[in-house]
Amino acid sequence: MTHANAPLTPAGRLRLARCVVDEGWPLRRAAERFQVAVSTAKRWAGRYRADGEAGMVDRSSRPHRCPSRLPTRTERRIIKVRVLRRWGPARIAYLLGLNPSTVHRVLRRYGLARLTHLDRATGQPVRRYEHAAPGDLIHVDIKKLGNIPDGGGHRVLGRAIGLRHKKATTTARYRHGKPRIGSSYLHNAVDDHSRLAYSEILDDEKKETAAAFWHRAQTFFTRNGITIERVLTDNGSCYKSRLWRDTLANAGISHKRTRPYRPQTNGKVERFNRTLLEEWAYARPYHSERERRDAYPDWLHTYNHHRGHTALGGHPP
Template sequence: MPHANAPLTELGRLRLARCVVDEHWPLRRAAERFQVSVTTAHRWAHRYRHHDPAGMTDHSSRPHPSPHRTPTRTEHRIIKVRLQRRWGPARIGYLLGQHPSTVHRVLTRYRMARLAHVDRATGQPIRRYEHPAPGDLIHVDIKKLGNIPDGGGHRVHGRQVGGHNSQRTPTGKRNAHGNPLLGYGFLHNAVDDHSRLAYTEILTDETKESARDFWHRAQTFFTANGITVRRVLTDNGSCYRSRLWRDTLAKGGIDHKRTRPYRPQTNGKVERFNRTLLEEWAYARPYASETERRDAFPGWLHFYNHHRGHTALGGRPPASRVPNLTGQYN
């Protein structure tokens, strides 16, 4: 397409060329008539003689020879390193002695997928899926999270002050070196595949009994919101391989699926929820104690389900896909 200030469109070029070629106007007269230079009038008349009306379109300004283009051998080396090691432009450039921008242009020219869209283990494009209805698949996982000492931990105050606060926090348990054991919180998470609606509890362990009791409450939550659970996907943790877990799901008529070993990507939706949870709640601000952080969790979870825009949902919150939630009746 011609630029905004171009005196001739494709139709204007054709009219100029026909005046010169078909009606035998002098170039200077045609140039004055269409308010362009004689050189421009000659160019469009020349194209019309050789290519007819098809020659009135703009041609690429790219030169036919490119003497400074990256050699083909170097391009092939760049592609080989990308496929074998799944490195980005910067690391490939340092290895091969090329500027990262040069490597990026080569990867773009060969239509290489972004690393974010590639499985690092196999190099194959990530297969993304979404079940058509809420409850078709629930992703379940456990995230282990260290407790915060009274006064704040090392993420806020540094190792020296954080360690001092840990020593002062009464826990009743100490290790072999006499240091207090602050313990961990175990976040049991259940995320609906279709709506991304999440239910989470912070428990004291990850035993099979805790996993069973958590699932009973999670299923009650989903049922109360009009979601009938049909399948559950977990990793291969010991609590999910137990007979207690298997029998609990079987009694509810729910199919249990497990991910392939060492393939957390299969359970990617709850893994991504874990990351969001850490970034936006667990480490979002300096908490003075573990109690303060846990008190902030119910409000954050409500915000996540009802108000936080989700990129996979077109900027809408998970509640927008669950009609039975408060304020979502239709």
């Protein structure tokens, strides 16, 4: 292929070949004149005899056969996992026992390499960003989860048994008579740069609860050497309150809110929410809400200290 320091362009090759073929120059003389090896002059003269001017252009360097290429069956498995589960190359590679670069190469060949870069709702490319230092921006959000009745819920046991367990767990009822076991509220804070996360399971999302959570979250980040400059939240009522505003202002922290109906702006904590659902909340059957809550500290420790993060090169936060 032609490169910056190549002595011959396609036009130069044509001149060399014509000197040898049409004008009868010896190969050595032509090689000296055009400052190339004799073998190079011989090759271009031979191509000119065989193909004329069309033989002077670069040919593909792709090999005729590739014994090390993945079997078609393996490629199909990669594509199937990609389409059905929307996993990235690293997770697919771990599942199939392959190198991530091999998986990425297959996805590129089939035009699926950018699947994870698309917004699920709009299909448009997602604009990604990352702040330069820890503490430049902290993403904060609340994730609401329905509580699990004693004995297990309907996700695992079905609606009939789940309803029976709800009735046995609580005497509280909605107006229409169905049992009311309440919800849990996960207050989450994730550092934009390092992905370090602080999270608590609380009983509501009131402004007083959110402000108290933030005091503890700030202490956690400070203990880990992170000085917070700015906080990003959605437009929830607790984050629009004067108490929240004053809590951040008294700490010298600026507050920024996302545009309405644009949760992807707060994408890092939204991704954290999805991860905790997949790997903790719904990862296995729980027989009570207390059992699920008791498992959360260990999962959060694993997330911060042991679980590899793709954006961090496979390292934990």
